[in-house]
Amino acid sequence: MDCIFCKIINKEIPSYKIYEDDTVYAFLDLNQEHCGHTLIVPKEHFQDIDDIPNDKLMYIFDIARKLKKELTEKLNCEGIALTQNNGFIQEVKHFHLHLLPYYKNNVQMTIEEVYDKLK
Ligand code: 5GP
Numbered sequence: 001m002d003c004i005f006c007k008i009i010n011k012e013i014p015s016y017k018i019y020e021d022d023t024v025y026a027f028l029d030l031n032q033e034h035c036g037h038t039l040i041v042p043k044e045h046f047q048d049i050d051d052i053p054n055d056k057l058m059y060i061f062d063i064a065r066k067l068k069k070e071l072t073e074k075l076n077c078e079g080i081a082l083t084q085n086n087g088f089i090q091e092v093k094h095f096h097l098h099l100l101p102y103y104k105n106n107v108q109m110t111i112e113e114v115y116d117k118l119k
């Protein structure tokens with residue numbers, strides 16, 4: 001299967017990894033319009049919200065809670081949105097949860113600068 005996120009999980013293409021365990025992989029989104037924009041993906045390939053089993057979904061949200069705390073502490077963001085796209089607005093057809101940090105003031109960092117603060 002030609003899935004870019006499966007390739008990232010299998011380390012066939014590089015990523016800025018934030019967290020990994022047996023079930024999930026979390027990495028920085030290439031588009032850092034929101035500094036610290038992170039994606040959490042299940043290691044197993046599921047397409048979307050209709051495809052993923054409840055236990056995996058709950059586990060991803062559990063990790064999202066932990067990473068929200070870490071992003072808040074290390075990047076000093078003041079709000080974090082969780083987003084998950086389905087259908088034609090979903091660009092990559094491997095289930096993923098977006099963590100989107102928000103800042104009251106304008107914050108601009110390169111992906112390397114964000115990664116340095118998080119690792
Ligand atoms: P979607 O619209 O499917 O919910 O979001 C897909 C996200 O994946 C987008 O925010 C996009 O910037 C990100 N993305 C696409 N290709 C890559 C990639 O190769 N590496 C990383 N780190 N992010 C990617």
Ligand code: ZN
Pocket residue numbers: 003004005006007045046093094
């Ligand atoms: Zn995949």
